[in-house]
Amino acid sequence: MAGLGETLGSGAMTNDYESIKHADTIMVIGSNTTEAHPVIGAMIKERVRAGAKLIVCDPRLIELHRYADASVRQRSGSDVALVNAMMHVILKEGLHDEAFVRERVEGFEALKTLVQRYTPEYAEEITGVPAETIVRAARLYGGAKNAAVFYTMGITQHITGTNNVRSLCSLALLCGNLGRPGTGVNPLRGQNNVQGACDMGCLPATLPGYLKVNTGAAAEKTRALWGCAPPEKAGLTVASMMEAAAKGDIGALFIMGENPAVTDADTGHAVHTLENLDFLAVQDIFLTETARLADVVLPAACWPEKEGTCTNTTRAVQLLRKACDPPGGARDDWRTFVELAKRFGHQWRFDSAKDIFEEIRKANPAYAGMNYERLERGYLQWPCPDENHPGTPVLHKEKFARAGGKAIFSPCEWSAPHEWPDGEYPFIATTGRSLFHYHSGSMTRRGAPGRHLKELYIEINPADAKNLALAEGETLTVTSRRGSVSGRARITEKVAPGMVFLPFHFAEAPANLLTAAVWDPTSETPGFKVSAVRLSKG
Numbered sequence: 001m002a003g004l005g006e007t008l009g010s011g012a013m014t015n016d017y018e019s020i021k022h023a024d025t026i027m028v029i030g031s032n033t034t035e036a037h038p039v040i041g042a043m044i045k046e047r048v049r050a051g052a053k054l055i056v057c058d059p060r061l062i063e064l065h066r067y068a069d070a071s072v073r074q075r076s077g078s079d080v081a082l083v084n085a086m087m088h089v090i091l092k093e094g095l096h097d098e099a100f101v102r103e104r105v106e107g108f109e110a111l112k113t114l115v116q117r118y119t120p121e122y123a124e125e126i127t128g129v130p131a132e133t134i135v136r137a138a139r140l141y142g143g144a145k146n147a148a149v150f151y152t153m154g155i156t157q158h159i160t161g162t163n164n165v166r167s168l169c170s171l172a173l174l175c176g177n178l179g180r181p182g183t184g185v186n187p188l189r190g191q192n193n194v195q196g197a198c199d200m201g202c203l204p205a206t207l208p209g210y211l212k213v214n215t216g217a218a219a220e221k222t223r224a225l226w227g228c229a230p231p232e233k234a235g236l237t238v239a240s241m242m243e244a245a246a247k248g249d250i251g252a253l254f255i256m257g258e259n260p261a262v263t264d265a266d267t268g269h270a271v272h273t274l275e276n277l278d279f280l281a282v283q284d285i286f287l288t289e290t291a292r293l294a295d296v297v298l299p300a301a302c303w304p305e306k307e308g309t310c311t312n313t314t315r316a317v318q319l320l321r322k323a324c325d326p327p328g329g330a331r332d333d334w335r336t337f338v339e340l341a342k343r344f345g346h347q348w349r350f351d352s353a354k355d356i357f358e359e360i361r362k363a364n365p366a367y368a369g370m371n372y373e374r375l376e377r378g379y380l381q382w383p384c385p386d387e388n389h390p391g392t393p394v395l396h397k398e399k400f401a402r403a404g405g406k407a408i409f410s411p412c413e414w415s416a417p418h419e420w421p422d423g424e425y426p427f428i429a430t431t432g433r434s435l436f437h438y439h440s441g442s443m444t445r446r447g448a449p450g451r452h453l454k455e456l457y458i459e460i461n462p463a464d465a466k467n468l469a470l471a472e473g474e475t476l477t478v479t480s481r482r483g484s485v486s487g488r489a490r491i492t493e494k495v496a497p498g499m500v501f502l503p504f505h506f507a508e509a510p511a512n513l514l515t516a517a518v519w520d521p522t523s524e525t526p527g528f529k530v531s532a533v534r535l536s537k538g
Helices: 004-008 017-022 038-049 063-067 079-092 098-104 108-115 120-127 131-142 161-174 194-199 216-226 238-247 267-275 333-343 353-363 372-376 462-467
Strands: 025-029 053-057 070-072 147-151 185-187 252-256 279-284 296-299 308-311 316-320 427-432 457-460 475-479 484-491 499-503 531-537
Touching (some): 017 038, 025 038, 025 131, 053 131, 079 131, 098 161, 131 147, 238 267
Parallel strands (some): 147 185, 457 484
Antiparallel strands (some): 457 499, 475 484
C-alpha cells in the first residue's frame, strides 16, 4: 500500500512502545506475543488490565485469548476474509472515520465495493469464526477512539502474506487509526536488528534508506558516496538464491547469522541445495547445522563482545557497548568484512564501529541526525533527519510518504492457501516458536532454556487424539508431501480439531521438513503457516 506500505514494507512499527499505554482497543493477529515477544506481550496485558479492550485473532488458543474481549480463532490462511468482514461491519454500521478517509486516503469506493460481499456469514464459511464473533471484533475496533494492531509471522508467512498486511493497513486507514499514540499498524520483528539490516540496504532491491537500486537517484547517491554506480537491476531474494543454487546457477553463498538447514521451508530440499554449492562460507557464533556444511567457517563475536548500534522493531537505534572480549579468533562482523574487502582489492577505511556509523548517517537520511554522542544519552527513533531533531516515535502524523501525502486503500480478495486439507492429507500443520527457544535453537538449546524444552512436541486436539487412540506423551508422526517428523504428543485444546502445531527449533526433528518451498509472489516470504498433513501414532 503506497505511503503506509512503504514504511511497513520495511517491517517497521508505525508507533513506539509507549504508545501501547494510550490504546483503547488492541488487536493482536497472527502473533503469539507473550511467547515470541514476551516484553511487548507483558505491555499489552498491562494495558488490558488498565481497561483497554483486546481482540485476539489466532488459530491457536494462545495465552492472550484468556484476556480477550473478542476471541477469534480463524482457520490458518483465512485472514484476508476475516479482516474484509470486519471492514464490512464497520462500514455497514458507520463506524469508520469519514473525515480521515476523505482527507488522507484515496481509493475508498474500490474498498467499499470489494468488502460489500464479505458479510460476517460469508466470512464464517471461510474462516470458521462465528458471524457474531466477527461483528463483536469489528465493533470493538471500529468503536474505539484509539485502536492499535499488532501482528507477526502468523500474518506474513503465507503465500498471501502481502495481502494480509494490505488488509490490516486498510482496516487502520478506514478507522483513522494512524498518526496518534495508541494507534498504528505494528509488525513485531522476529529477530534482533532485522530492522537495522533492512535499513542498511540488506534487501536485494534497495540501498540504505530504501532507495531503489535501478533509479537515477540511486546512481547519483552511490557515485557521490563511493565513486561507483549501483547495480542496474535488483538482486535475488533468499528464496530466489536457494532456487538458483539448487539449479546450479549460483555456485557460492556467504551466510551470516542464519541457519537455513533448520529454518528454511522444505528443509530437506534446503540442505540438498547447500550441499550442491561449489563453495559455502558461514559466519556465525556457533557451529550450527548450516555451518557444518560449510567449506569455510568464520567465527563471529556475539552482542556483548562488540560495539555498534542496533535498530529494534520500533525503529529505535540503540548504542551497544562491549562488555568482554570474544573468544579465540572470533572477531566483530565488520572487521571480517573489511578484511574480505581488502582481499577483493578494496581499501575500506574503517577503524571502528563509530566510523561505520558516520558512513550510515551519510547513506541513510533517516539516520542523518544521529551520532554516538546523542545515542550515549539514549535511543533515537528514525526518521531523525538532523542533529536538532528529537526522533519520531509515531509515524504518519500529518501525511503519508507518497506523492500528495495521501495513502491509498489496496482492497484484496481472499484466496485459498497453496494447499488445503484433503482426503489424503486431512489436517493442517502450522509451525512457530515456543517461549523457551529462539529460532533454530543455536543459542537457547546451549543455555538454561534448553533444560526446560529438550525435544520436539506436537500439539493435537483431544478429539483427534481420541480418534488415533493416542495418549499424552506418546510418539506422533506428522507427514506432508515433503517429509515426516515425529515428536511427543501434547493433547490440548490450544489447537482446534483438524490442526496440529509444531515448534521448529529442533534440528534432529525439523518441523520445516513438512513445509513447502512456496512463497508470497510479492515479498517472497515462505508459506510456513499452512501445510496439509496426515497423522499416525508411533
